[in-house]
Amino acid sequence: MSELRLDGISLSYDRGRAQRGPCVLDNVTLSVGANEFVAVLGQSGSGKTSLLNIAAGFIAPSAGRVTIDGVAQAGPGAGRAVVFQDDALFAWLNARDNVALPLRLRGLDVKERRQRADALLAQVGLEGQGGKAIWTLSGGMRQRVGIARALASEPRFLLMDEPLGALDAMTRERMQELLLRAWRTSRAGALLITHSVEEALFVATRVIVLAPHPGRIVESLDVDFGARFLDGEAARAIKSDPAFIAIRERLIDAIHETELRVAS
Amino acid sequence: MSTLGDRTNPLSLPVAGRSFDWRPWVPTIVGTLTTLVVILFWHLASTNAWVSPVFLPPPAKVFRSFIGLIVNGYVDSTLFQHAGTSLARVFSALFFAALFAIPAGILIATSPVGRGVLDPLIEFLRPLPPLAYLPLVIIWFGIGEPSKVLVIALSMIAPIAISTASGVRSASESQINAARSFGASRFQVLTNVLLPGALPSIITGIRIALGAGWTTLVAAELVAASRGLGYMIQSAAQFLVTDVVIVGILVIAALSIAFETILRLLERVFTPWSRHR
Ligand SMILES: Nc1ncnc2c1ncn2[C@@H]1O[C@H](COP(=O)(O)OP(=O)(O)OP(=O)(O)O)[C@@H](O)[C@H]1O
Ligand SMILES: [Mg+2]
Numbered sequence: 001m002s003e004l005r006l007d008g009i010s011l012s013y014d015r016g017r018a019q020r021g022p023c024v025l026d027n028v029t030l031s032v033g034a035n036e037f038v039a040v041l042g043q044s045g046s047g048k049t050s051l052l053n054i055a056a057g058f059i060a061p062s063a064g065r066v067t068i069d070g071v072a073q074a075g076p077g078a079g080r081a082v083v084f085q086d087d088a089l090f091a092w093l094n095a096r097d098n099v100a101l102p103l104r105l106r107g108l109d110v111k112e113r114r115q116r117a118d119a120l121l122a123q124v125g126l127e128g129q130g131g132k133a134i135w136t137l138s139g140g141m142r143q144r145v146g147i148a149r150a151l152a153s154e155p156r157f158l159l160m161d162e163p164l165g166a167l168d169a170m171t172r173e174r175m176q177e178l179l180l181r182a183w184r185t186s187r188a189g190a191l192l193i194t195h196s197v198e199e200a201l202f203v204a205t206r207v208i209v210l211a212p213h214p215g216r217i218v219e220s221l222d223v224d225f226g227a228r229f230l231d232g233e234a235a236r237a238i239k240s241d242p243a244f245i246a247i248r249e250r251l252i253d254a255i256h257e258t259e260l261r262v263a264s
Numbered sequence: 265m266s267t268l269g270d271r272t273n274p275l276s277l278p279v280a281g282r283s284f285d286w287r288p289w290v291p292t293i294v295g296t297l298t299t300l301v302v303i304l305f306w307h308l309a310s311t312n313a314w315v316s317p318v319f320l321p322p323p324a325k326v327f328r329s330f331i332g333l334i335v336n337g338y339v340d341s342t343l344f345q346h347a348g349t350s351l352a353r354v355f356s357a358l359f360f361a362a363l364f365a366i367p368a369g370i371l372i373a374t375s376p377v378g379r380g381v382l383d384p385l386i387e388f389l390r391p392l393p394p395l396a397y398l399p400l401v402i403i404w405f406g407i408g409e410p411s412k413v414l415v416i417a418l419s420m421i422a423p424i425a426i427s428t429a430s431g432v433r434s435a436s437e438s439q440i441n442a443a444r445s446f447g448a449s450r451f452q453v454l455t456n457v458l459l460p461g462a463l464p465s466i467i468t469g470i471r472i473a474l475g476a477g478w479t480t481l482v483a484a485e486l487v488a489a490s491r492g493l494g495y496m497i498q499s500a501a502q503f504l505v506t507d508v509v510i511v512g513i514l515v516i517a518a519l520s521i522a523f524e525t526i527l528r529l530l531e532r533v534f535t536p537w538s539r540h541r
Contacts, residue, residue: 053441056441056445057445058441058444058445075444076441076444076445077444077445077446077447080445081445081446082441082442082445084438084441084442085438086436086438088436088438088439088441088442090439090456090457090460090461091461091537091538091540092460092461092463092535092537093460101443101446101456102446102447104456105443105446105447105448105452105456106446106447133536133537133540134537135537135540149442153446153447
C-alpha cells in the first residue's frame with residue numbers, strides 16, 4: 001500500500017532579494033493512500049495549485065516534507081503523474097504520441113508504446129483517434145488525452161489540477177464518470193483539485209476544504225458516492241439523493257464561511 | 265505569388281456553398297497585374313525616352329541581356345556561375361551562422377550564465393550594419409573567401425539566435441513540468457519539449473537571416489571578388505551597363521523570393537501546429 005504524505009507543509013513564495021511573501025500554505029498535513037481519491041476544495045487563491053505543485057515536486061515547500069511510503073521526495077517523478085488545467089499537451093505530437101511520451105522516456109520500443117497508448121486512448125473513449133493532431137481535438141478530447149497520458153506512466157499517484165474546469169456542464173459530468181472508472185482501473189491514489197463541490201463529492205473518497213490567507217485545512221470529510229456509481233447506480237440519481245444534497249450544501253456553507261472570515 | 269502575407273485573410277470568413285471561391289486567388293491576380301503594369305510603365309518610360317535609356321534600358325533589352333548573360337556571361341562568368349558562387353556564399357554562411365546561433369539561442373534561453381555571456385554579444389551584433397564591420401573583418405581575415413562568408417554569417421547570427429531563444433522560451437511551464445513528472449532529464453526536456461516547440465521560431469529566424477544574408481551579399485562581394493551576383497552588379501555599374509545591373513537585381517530578388525517560398529513550405533510541412541496555437 002503506497003501512501004503519498006504531505007507533512008506540515010508551509011509555503012511562502014520568495015519575492016526576490018531573500019524577501020518572503022505572505023504565507024500561502026500554513027502547516028498543511030494531508031495523505032493520499034492507494035485506492036483513495038482525495039478532492040481539494042477552496043476558493044480562488046486559497047493555495048490549491050500551490051499544494052498540488054508541492055505534492056508533484058514542482059516546487060519545494062518552505063517547511064515540511066513530502067514523502068512516499070516514508071521516503072522523502074525532493075523533485076518530481078517517482079510515480080506521480082499530473083493532469084494540468086491547461087492540457088499541457090505537445091502540439092507537435094499527435095494524440096497517440098502524446099500519450100506514449102512517458103513510455104518513450106522510459107525507453108519502451110515503438111510497437112509496445114503504440115499498443116499501450118491506443119489501449120489508454122480507448123479507455124478514455126478516444127478509440128481510433130490516436131492519429132489525430134492535437135489542434136483538431138475539442139477541449140474535452142484534449143483533457144482526455146491528458147488523462148490518458150498521465151495514466152500511461154502507470155503512476156501510483158494521479159494529481160489533477162482542475163482538469164475539467166474548462167468544460168461545459170454535460171461534458172464535465174461524462175468526464176467525471178470517466179475519471180472515476182480510470183481511477184478504479186489504475187488502482188492509483190488520486191488528488192483532485194476542483195472548484196465544483198458536486199464534482200468533489202461525486203468522485204472523491206475524501207473531500208478537503210482549504211481556507212485562504214494562509215491556506216489551511218478547515219474540513220475533511222469521508223464520502224462514498226463514487227463507489228455507488230461504480231457499483232452501477234446512475235450518476236444523476238446519486239447527485240439528486242437527499243443525502244448527497246445535504247452534504248453538498250454543508251460543504252458550500254463551509255467554503256462560504258471561509259470567505260466571510262476573510263471579508264471581516 | 266505572395267510571400268509577404270498568408271493567403272488566408274483573418275478578416276474574411278469562408279462562405280460555404282459557392283461554386284468557386286475567388287478570394288484565395290485575389291492576391292496572386294492583383295500581384296501579377298501590378299507587375300505587368302510596372303513593366304508596361306517601364307517600357308513606356310524608356311521607349312518614349314522619359315528617362316534616358318542609358319539609365320533605364322527597356323524591358324526587352326534587359327531580357328536580351330538576361331539571355332546573353334546565361335549564354336555568354338559577363339566579367340568572365342556566366343549568370344549561373346555568378347549566381348552559383350553567391351548562393352554558395354549565402355548558404356555556407358547560413359550553415360555556420362546556424363551552427364553557432366541555434367546553440368547560442370538555446371543557451372540564452374536556458375542558462376543564466378549562457379545568457380550573461382551571449383546576450384550582450386548578440387545585442388551588440390544585432391543593430392550593426394555589415395558595411396561597418398566589413399573593413400575590420402578584412403583587416404583580420406584578409407580578402408579571401410572566408411572573410412566574405414564570415415561577414416554574411418555575422419549578419420545572420422542575431423536573427424537566428426534571437427528567434428531560437430524566444431522559441432525555446434515559448435514552452436509553457438506546465439509542458440516542462442509534465443515532462444519532468446514523467447522522469448525526463450534536463451536534456452530530455454530540451455530534446456522532447458523545448459526544441460520541438462522552438463522549431464517554428466527557428467525556421468522563422470532562418471527566413472529572416474536569409475533576407476539579411478542577401479542584403480549583406482552585395483557588400484561582401486564589394487571587395488576582391490572575381491565572381492558573384494554582387495560583383496557582377498558592381499562591375500557592370502562601373503561601366504554603366506545598366507541592363508546587366510538590372511538583371512542582377514532581378515535575379516537576387518527572384519532567388520530570395522524562391523527561398524522564402526521554400527521555407528514557408530517547409531514551415532507548413534514540418535510545423536503545421538504553429539498556425540493553430
Ligand atoms: N509563482 C508564484 N509566485 C508568487 N505568488 C504566487 C505564485 N503562485 C501563486 N501565488 C500566490 O499564492 C496564492 C495561492 O495561489 P494558488 O495558485 O495556489 O491558488 P489556487 O487555490 O490554486 O487558486 P485558483 O483556484 O484561482 O486556481 C495566491 O495568493 C497567489 O497570488
Ligand atoms: Mg489554481
